[in-house]
Amino acid sequence: AELGRILFLPGDGIGPEVMEEVRRVIGWLDRRQMGFEVHEDSVGGAAYEKYGTPLADDTLAKALEIGTVMFGAVGAAQYDTLPFHLKPEQGLLRLRKELGLFANLRPAMVFPALAEASTLKTELVEGLDIMILRELTGGVYFGEPRGIEELPDGQKRGIDTQVYTTFEIERIARVGFELARKRGNKVTSVEKANVMHTGILWRETVKRLHEAEYQDVELSHMYADNCAMQLIRAPKQFDVIVTDNLFGDLLSDAAAMATGSLGMLPSAALGAPDADGRRKGMYEPVHGSAPDIAGQGIANPLATLLSFAMMLRYSFDLDEEADRLDAAIGRVLDKGLRTGDIMQPGMTKVSTSEMGTAVLKEL
Amino acid sequence: AELGRILFLPGDGIGPEVMEEVRRVIGWLDRRQMGFEVHEDSVGGAAYEKYGTPLADDTLAKALEIGTVMFGAVGAAQYDTLPFHLKPEQGLLRLRKELGLFANLRPAMVFPALAEASTLKTELVEGLDIMILRELTGGVYFGEPRGIEELPDGQKRGIDTQVYTTFEIERIARVGFELARKRGNKVTSVEKANVMHTGILWRETVKRLHEAEYQDVELSHMYADNCAMQLIRAPKQFDVIVTDNLFGDLLSDAAAMATGSLGMLPSAALGAPDADGRRKGMYEPVHGSAPDIAGQGIANPLATLLSFAMMLRYSFDLDEEADRLDAAIGRVLDKGLRTGDIMQPGMTKVSTSEMGTAVLKEL
Ligand SMILES: CC(C)[C@H](C(=O)O)[C@@H](O)C(=O)O
Ligand SMILES: CC(C)[C@H](C(=O)O)[C@@H](O)C(=O)O
Numbered sequence: 001a002e003l004g005r006i007l008f009l010p011g012d013g014i015g016p017e018v019m020e021e022v023r024r025v026i027g028w029l030d031r032r033q034m035g036f037e038v039h040e041d042s043v044g045g046a047a048y049e050k051y052g053t054p055l056a057d058d059t060l061a062k063a064l065e066i067g068t069v070m071f072g073a074v075g076a077a078q079y080d081t082l083p084f085h086l087k088p089e090q091g092l093l094r095l096r097k098e099l100g101l102f103a104n105l106r107p108a109m110v111f112p113a114l115a116e117a118s119t120l121k122t123e124l125v126e127g128l129d130i131m132i133l134r135e136l137t138g139g140v141y142f143g144e145p146r147g148i149e150e151l152p153d154g155q156k157r158g159i160d161t162q163v164y165t166t167f168e169i170e171r172i173a174r175v176g177f178e179l180a181r182k183r184g185n186k187v188t189s190v191e192k193a194n195v196m197h198t199g200i201l202w203r204e205t206v207k208r209l210h211e212a213e214y215q216d217v218e219l220s221h222m223y224a225d226n227c228a229m230q231l232i233r234a235p236k237q238f239d240v241i242v243t244d245n246l247f248g249d250l251l252s253d254a255a256a257m258a259t260g261s262l263g264m265l266p267s268a269a270l271g272a273p274d275a276d277g278r279r280k281g282m283y284e285p286v287h288g289s290a291p292d293i294a295g296q297g298i299a300n301p302l303a304t305l306l307s308f309a310m311m312l313r314y315s316f317d318l319d320e321e322a323d324r325l326d327a328a329i330g331r332v333l334d335k336g337l338r339t340g341d342i343m344q345p346g347m348t349k350v351s352t353s354e355m356g357t358a359v360l361k362e363l
Numbered sequence: 364a365e366l367g368r369i370l371f372l373p374g375d376g377i378g379p380e381v382m383e384e385v386r387r388v389i390g391w392l393d394r395r396q397m398g399f400e401v402h403e404d405s406v407g408g409a410a411y412e413k414y415g416t417p418l419a420d421d422t423l424a425k426a427l428e429i430g431t432v433m434f435g436a437v438g439a440a441q442y443d444t445l446p447f448h449l450k451p452e453q454g455l456l457r458l459r460k461e462l463g464l465f466a467n468l469r470p471a472m473v474f475p476a477l478a479e480a481s482t483l484k485t486e487l488v489e490g491l492d493i494m495i496l497r498e499l500t501g502g503v504y505f506g507e508p509r510g511i512e513e514l515p516d517g518q519k520r521g522i523d524t525q526v527y528t529t530f531e532i533e534r535i536a537r538v539g540f541e542l543a544r545k546r547g548n549k550v551t552s553v554e555k556a557n558v559m560h561t562g563i564l565w566r567e568t569v570k571r572l573h574e575a576e577y578q579d580v581e582l583s584h585m586y587a588d589n590c591a592m593q594l595i596r597a598p599k600q601f602d603v604i605v606t607d608n609l610f611g612d613l614l615s616d617a618a619a620m621a622t623g624s625l626g627m628l629p630s631a632a633l634g635a636p637d638a639d640g641r642r643k644g645m646y647e648p649v650h651g652s653a654p655d656i657a658g659q660g661i662a663n664p665l666a667t668l669l670s671f672a673m674m675l676r677y678s679f680d681l682d683e684e685a686d687r688l689d690a691a692i693g694r695v696l697d698k699g700l701r702t703g704d705i706m707q708p709g710m711t712k713v714s715t716s717e718m719g720t721a722v723l724k725e726l
Binding site: 084087089093119120121124140141143146147148151155156157158159160161162163164165166167192194195196197198199200201202205224225226228229231232233234246247249250251252253254256257258262 | 447450452456482483484487503504506509510511514518519520521522523524525526527528529530555557558559560561562563564565568587588589591592594595596597609610612613614615616617619620621625
């Protein structure tokens with residue numbers, strides 16, 4: 001039975017290697033009569049080499065049609081000097097925007113076997129499980145006007161615009177409240193309403209939606225600078241954090257690093273459901289392209305496998321299979337298998353494909 | 364001998380209490396023939412109560428004329444519902460802008476006696492001493508257009524504008540390079556040049572200034588999200604971090620929290636030197652108004668005393684006296700005296716004024 005189609009965009013660096021392990025899990029699902037049709041194309045630096053642009057129109061068209069994307073990673077030093085619109089990251093940003101993936105779920109959780117790897121004291125992060133929900137298609141990432149202009153006196157002026165409408169804020173806040181209901185039932189909405197007008201509108205809109213539809217969920221508001229501190233001071237105070245594109249970028253990275261499981265964290269970027277209830281989704285490990293270890297077969301595939309588990313859950317409603325994959329990964333860690341990035345004394349060091357094999361064996 | 368004039372703006376919450384201890388140190392300087400003329404006025408909620416605005420024009424005029432401001436803290440829950448322009452924070456923001464205090468020095472250092480108070484593992488923060496240099500009068504804090512507009516369909520749209528000119532970036536970068544030369548000779552310039560046009564201009568401008576005038580200083584560039592991670596992963600890798608107003612807000616708070624000495628950290632906001640080489644300065648503890656403990660005489664005055672030491676150094680060139688005050692504070696901590704916020708087992712708990720007395724005794 002064909003369950004659905006997936007577009008693979010492995011990208012640069014370790015992207016292709018870690019995605020290979022996802023193929024193997026798809027093979028396993030296939031043998032269990034859950035077939036996927038996998039398409040593949042290039043993005044980022046790889047697409048620049050092939051098509052002269054970090055995201056070809058044709059690739060975007062495929063992504064739009066297929067609607068479910070497994071994304072590896074983009075970026076490498078050799079593209080640093082390219083003009084802005086040709087940089088690898090622009091491929092990623094364009095995909096997010098054109099697919100309408102406004103809701104970025106970034107779970108920050110600590111794998112018990114890795115709690116001691118955190119630079120935070122172990123008792124502060126043990127059992128940590130928070131969800132950072134980042135708005136992904138608005139704010140300063142896409143607002144107009146933007147650019148650099150020459151001033152008459154030879155100076156230059158750079159401009160970026162942060163814009164949010166009630167609609168955009170309500171839409172992401174709603175996802176936050178819905179997520180919270182299935183978790184710890186607590187939402188912290190984060191902005192700078194003491195300084196930014198988008199922050200004022202953000203707070204006012206989240207408050208109104210809460211009063212109208214989600215009074216059962218505990219809601220609090222926090223300034224972004226304070227949130228950056230609280231993630232270091234006492235990360236377990238949070239359940240769901242909902243915030244804008246730019247604050248979400250910094251805060252989700254801080255939270256991910258705090259877990260000590262950075263190389264292990266998945267993410268999902270979701271769109272709004274269409275008329276048939278289907279929504280577009282792109283799944284991506286939180287770590288980057290790690291050009292320094294690319295091509296050596298030693299990268300950690302677990303964040304990508306966990307991202308694929310999120311895909312099973314959010315794009316294909318295969319909760320049971322997702323749970324099974326999550327659990328298999330947990331067991332592999334419990335057995336002491338580690339890639340180099342999460343290696344600890346007394347554990348068994350394995351390669352990318354050995355890790356994949358171990359996960360398959362647990363499945 | 365009259366050395367100079369200072370405007371005290373104690374503000375709200377614990378502001379007045381901790382500023383009282385500065386007065387006592389000024390008394391000590393006075394007895395050593397280093398006299399200061401202290402003026403005082405209101406800011407924040409206190410100014411709203413008295414003048415109906417968080418910063419009266421008359422107060423601003425005084426600050427402009429005197430040029431050196433000792434600032435306590437602003438804010439309290441009862442002002443949360445005031446319209447934007449009347450909130451306590453607006454008094455602070457207006458002072459920064461009108462005094463032209465573009466350079467915000469936020470040292471993040473760990474007091475040896477307090478290293479274990481950090482939520483980060485002790486070895487990661489022991490001996491930590493970094494300087495976050497935050498641009499303070501530009502960026503999204505003041506850029507136009509800004510506001511909330513009604514759309515024809517009943518929706519609202521919030522807008523903030525991030526603007527930076529070559530001039531503003533160069534000016535703050537120069538301060539960063541100069542600071543680095545007196546410290547570890549290393550500058551990390553932080554932006555989001557992969558997403559924001561102000562970030563591109565920022566990076567390009569810092570690079571050019573470095574090549575032209577500061578090749579002896581080690582310069583690197585880092586994305587803000589990565590910086591948020593690195594401050595948690597390995598804060599000691601940094602010496603001077605120079606960044607914009609908004610990133611500086613989040614990153615300096617993260618760094619301060621990482622030290623474990625949050626209640627102990629001072630800050631200075633400096634302007635450009637005028638024709639006589641004098642520059643305006645405002646000095647302020649990093650901690651807030653802490654309304655929950657205000658009026659009880661238990662607040663920690665050390666961050667404010669350390670801010671006063673920065674004033675002696677940067678506004679009055681009294682390096683020796685500043686060193687002496689810093690050292691006195693270090694000795695008081697070594698002797699085990701602690702206010703409630705930094706209390707540890709086996710130490711001696713003291714009140715605000717007892718702490719002040721102990722510092723005076725060491726002086
Ligand atoms: C690569 C970059 C454009 C991107 C972002 O800033 O959103 C990344 O940091 C992320 O968080 O996914
Ligand atoms: C109080 C607030 C306006 C201020 C800011 O955002 O700059 C504060 O967070 C700070 O860092 O001094």
